[in-house]
Every structure is written in structure tokens, then in C-alpha cells.
Amino acid sequence: MDRGYSSSGNLDDVLAELAQDEILHIPSNPISSLRKITIQGCPCLTFNGSKNGFSRFTSLEGMTIYNCPELFSPLVHRAGNDDHTNGRWLFPTSLAELDIDSYSQETLQPCFPSPLTSLKKLEVLSSPGLESLQLQSCTALEELVIGGCGSLTALEGLQTLGKLRHLKVSDCPGLPPYLESLSRQGYEVCSRLEGLHIDDPSVLTKSFCKHLTSLQRLELDHLSMEATTLTDEQERALLLLKSLQELDICGCYHLVDLPARLVTLTSLNRFKIHSCSVISRLPLAF
Template sequence: MSIAFCKLKFLGNKECFSGFTSLEKLTIVECPELISSLVREDEIDDQANGRWLLPCSLGILDIDDASLETLQPCFPGDLTRLKVLDVSENDALKSLQLHSCTALEELTIRYCKSLDALEGFQSLRGLRYLKVYGCTSLPQCLKSLSTQGYELCPGLERLQIDDPSFLTTPFCKHLTSLQCLKLEDKFRHIHAAGLTCEQEVALQLLTSLQELGFHHCSKLSDLPVGLHSHPSLKRLEIIYCPSISRLPERGLPPSLEELEVHKCSEKLSEQCRKLATSKLKVIIDKEYVN
């Protein structure tokens, strides 16, 4: 079910929405009245505030612009199959409560600038893919959870962020299973020409990385100087980064198998083009170099 840009309200009992027992995917985009008619707002009972009872069959939930302060997805009998949750464009959201989302594998949180609480995040033992964009308070929230002794996301494999300072949080320092990291800065949060020394060190600690990407980093002119020492790196992407004109002086890691450059400077493209061998595949503007 997909509902977008509608002034609809759910007129039945809020609990009845969980009766859609065959519903597997739900997308709601810019329908704040519909969301508010489904979600409980209880000023007396904080535990019930933001509670949204969803069917146990639901596997994918995508909520865009909900105008909520608290969101708490729940399921009858705490039985959940929810594997993908995407919460975006909600400036009012302060607390996302995930206690009932224990089956979650993929979590995306985008442009929720007031969000500073992820309740139950430590219970997401199966989370494999995390995307965080435009949420300036979340790094501090994750730092707080990490320093409380919680082991967060022990099996996380993929991480996409728009702020390199995220790398220096205690949360990132313990991601021993991380295989893919992408830094994507479409909205230009990065103002420095390169990573700080602390960020460089934090990146070196991610020894299991197999893929590393820099996307839409318009101000970035220098790639990490220690790139050559990543022992497991197999793929490097440099996409829409026009200020990067050269690879690091010490070169690329010997483990690298694929290098992709798209919409970057001609200097960088030519330097990468010369590196193509039978071992290293080079892709320039979506075409393989022979």
C-alpha cells in the first residue's frame, strides 16, 4: 500500500489498523493527518505516546514527513517481521522508539534534524544496513548509548553517512563487521578539503572494509592519505567529487579490484585510467577501461 500527498484520516479504531494481516509493505508520504489519526498521543502515559500498532505481516515501512514528535512502531504480541524502516523529512521528530523492531535489518533516517533519541536501538541485534543523513543530533545519541556499555549493531555490514565526524564516535569504532562505507554529501555538510587526523585514524580502524565510496563531496579535494593501508578494500568509488584532482601520494591498497570514477575532474580520471590492469578494473563515467 502506498499513500502520498493526501488529506486522509483513518476513521476506525487505531488498533484496527493491525488487522490488515496480509500487508507486507506500507509507504506514506506527506500525509500528516493520516499519520496523526493512526498514532496515539497520550500525554498521561509516555509509554503509549507515539504508539502505532501495525500488522505482524509488515516487512517494509517507509514514512516521509509525518509531523510527529514521537514514533513507536508496535506489533500485536510483539511478533514482528519488519526488516526495513525508512523515516525521512520529519523536522518535528524527537524520539524514535525501536523496542518492538527486533527483526530490523535495514534502517534509514534522513533529515530529522530534531531527532536526538533512539530508544531500543541496542535491541537491533540483526541490523545490517544503516543510513543516516541530515540528523545532526544522532551522533551524540549513539555516543551516549555506546558509553553506557551497550554493544550496538555487532553485525552491521553497510553504513552510509553525510558527516565524516560520525566516524570518530564510539559507535563507529566498534563496527568490526563493517564491509561497506559510503560518505555522501548531497547537501554540502562537508566544508573541509579532507578528513581530519582523528577521522583518518578512525577510518583506519575499520579493517574489515571491502567497499569505500565518496559521493557528491563537492568541497573534498583530498582522499584519505592512509587509503593504501586498508588490508581488505576491494572497491573504491569516487562519484561527483569535482575538487578531487589526484589519488593519495602513497597510492591505493594492493587488495583493490575495482575503481570507479564518475563526474570528477579530468586529471583524476586520467590518473585512474592509467591504473587499469587485468587485476584492477577501472570504470570511468560508467565505461570500463580496456
């Protein structure tokens, strides 16, 4: 069912009314002028549109979809067993920020009508069924935030993101082995990264850290119960971060000791410990 939209009407009221039908109809009038879309808390809402998805919103700059797991299901194109077509979402080239949670498919691949894209920030949260995030089309990406994706084991195209500056990974146990695997294959993964935020110290491997030649800020946040101290391998990897200026260790309630070799990071000019109740002393000669 489709309904008219008056240019003098309130678009938010129209969308709220349409959401009651559990089918999202975007009126045609505002498509070319919309710059921001936020839809949240509509778990049964589905999209009623063409296969071009949201790519018709030629001025769209920001999109936030929270707790709407069914919204994009009809937009997922599948062509036999070709993994490169699974989970394709079409967005306009104007889109600069995309925030999603509760994604219900196994694969997510943001795509655009043109290779000249504007997407600078991508955030994917609380999507336990997501197995593969395909980033080949996100050539302008500068910030990537991933959290609560327990089945995620692949970030396809990560090694091609030459503009990526900030990476945050939390509660994604399958990603540290993936990053290690890419690094061991010789890819210079995240070589221009300036900020790294992690909750799993196993990300700190020598093969991965040796490529982080631009890293300035590292945050270890809410490490797991098993992480009572950094391993020798992880400490040695930490020493490879020659450009590191800021180190934050926050909410690591089970961390007993700080890295003993911390004092050898001569580039470090800011060190913060917060809510680490078990740590009782600083490293010697600190």
C-alpha cells in the first residue's frame, strides 16, 4: 500500500504512520533532498522498494538503522552460490556515514552506483549472525567500528582500504585470527591506521603490528577474564609500535600486570589507566 506525501507535511509523522503497517514506503517527493535517515526499534519493519534500495536517495549523507533486523532482507540480492553477490546493499555515492545494528544476514556488502564513494565511517554492532563483512567498495573509508559480531571471521577487502585511520573491534573473537592470517600472507594491513581500539590482546601480534607504522593511539578496553597479563609475544609486538603516542588501558578488571617493557616505548607521551582494580604497581623504572 502506498500513500501520498505533501511537500508541506512532516516527513517524520508520515514515516511513523507508515511504520505501523510494518512496511517502509518512502514517498517519492523527498527522495532527492533527504540527507539523514534514522530508523530504530522497528523489528518487524520491511522495505517496500526497488532492487536499487536506497541508492535513489542521491543527497543522503547519514543513515542509522538500529534494531530493525528485517528491514533490509528484501534488498539482499542472491545469484546462485556466488558469495560476491550475497548481502549486497545499494547506497548512494553521497553517503558518508552508515550505522547498523541487529543485522540479520550472514554477509554484508555495502555497494554504490559509482566507484567514487563518500562513505567515511561504517559502524556494525550487535549482529551475532554476521559472518563476512565485504569492504571492497568502501574505498573512502576512514573509520570502521565493529562490535558484538560473534560469528564474524572475515573483513574482505580490508587490505585495500588505504584511507582507513581508525579501527575499533570489540566482542568479535573471530577477527584477531583473521588479521593475523592476512598479515602472515604479506598484506600490509591497516598501514595508515592512527587509532586502534580493541578488547582482545591477541590482536597484538608481530606480523600485524609491524605494519602499523602510523599508529598514534592504542586503547585496550575491557579485556576478557583470561587476559590477566600480556604474553611475551604481545609485549614484543607492542614494542613495534614506534609511532605510538597514547596508550589507554580502561576497564581491564582482571589485568594483574602492566606490560613490563612499556618504558621502552620512547615515543609515548600519554599513558592512562582507568578502572583496572587489580593492578597494584607500575612497571619498574617507569
